[in-house]
Amino acid sequence: MADNRMKFQLDSTMQFPLVEIELERGESAYIQRGSMVYHTPSVQLSTKLNAKGSGLGKLVKAVGRSMVSGESTFITQAISDADDGRLALAPNLPGQVMPLYLGEKQYCLNDGAFLALDGSAFYTMKRQSVGRALFGGQGGFFVMTTEGEGTLLVNAFGSIKKIELHDQEMTIDNAHVVAWSSDLDYHVHLEKGFWQSVGTGEGVVNTFTGTGDIYVQSLNIETFAHVLSDLLPKNG
Template sequence: MKYELSGGNTCPLATVTLDKGESIKVENGAMVYMKDVTIAGKMNSSKKGLGGLLGAIGRSLTSGESMFITQATGDADGGQIGVAPAIPGKILKLSVGKQQYCLNTGAFLASDDSVSYKMKSQSFSKAAFGGTGGFYVMQTEGEGDMLVNAFGDLVELTVTSN
C-alpha cells in the first residue's frame, strides 16, 4: 500500500495509490474520493454466511466499527482513493507482521487486504480503569500496512501480557 498523508492533525487525509488488481480495506464511510478504483461493500468478518453475519454484528457491537467494510481495488496502475477519519486527529501507519498491535476500539482506518483485526476481550479492571474504551481491544493479524487514527495525537506504548 503506497500512501501520502496531508492535512495535518486538523483535517487529515490519506491518499492511497493502488496498482491494477491491488486491494485495500477501508473503514465504512471513510472514502473521500476515488480515481480508477472499483469499490465493493463487504461484511466486516472473515467468515461467510450466517457465521459471517453474526461475526460482523459482534464486531460492530464490541469495537464501534461498522458491520460493513469497503474494499477498494485498483482498475489501473496509479488508481487513487482518498480516505479520512470522521474525527480530526493524527493518522499513523503501522507495519503489521513480525510485530502485531493491540489498538483502542475505533482506531482502524484502512489496511492492505492481507491485514485484519480481531476483537480480544480484556479484564474488567483494564476496561473500567485503563481508559481503553471498553471490554474489547482490536488485535491485528496478518502482514502488511494498516492506517490507524485517533482524536488528537497518537501515542505508541510497549505493553506486555500478564
C-alpha cells in the first residue's frame, strides 16, 4: 500500500467484531488461514508457501518451519484486481482485534495471535533458545517476528491490554501473552520451580526486561479448556 497502512474497519457495535479490509487494485494482505468471512468479486485468495525465497529452497524453508514450529507450511494471500476490494475476517477465538503499526517498532507474536498483515510487510521465524522452546507456547524453537513497514492485526482470547516497560521487568503468565516488542529480552520459565508451580497453578511464565510494549489478553485458553473438560461427561 502507498502509505504502508492497511485500510480497515472494526464495527464497534459488535461484541465480537469482524474486521473489514479495503484493498485497492494490486494491494494484498496475508491472512490467518480459515479467517475469511466474505469478500467482493475483485478479491482473489491464493495459497502461498510460508517462506521467503524461490524454488526448492523456498519449499524446504516452509516445510522446515512447519516441522519445528507447528506453523502451517502455507499462508493465505488476498489480492484485489480493482479499487473497490473488500475482505472481512473473523478470528478463531472470541475476543478483541487490535492493529500494531510496523516500522520503527517490530513485534514478536505468541501462537494464535496473527490475524492479518499488509502485503508490504512480512514476518520471519526467529530462533529461540532450547529453554524457551521447551517451556514456551511461542512456536517451539522459533517465534514469529515481523519485518518491514505496514499494519499487523492481532487477535486475542478476550480483551487486550497494553503494558509499557521503560527499562523495567515484568512477569506475565505465558498463556496471556499476545505480542511484544522485539527489542525486549524475555525468559520463559516456571514461576517458582516445578512443585511451587503445581501448588500455585501458575505454571509457565514469561519475564520481559528492557524498554518496549507487551500486549496481554484477559482470558486464558488453557484454563478455559480445563473448565470445559471438567464439565464434559467422562468415558465409561
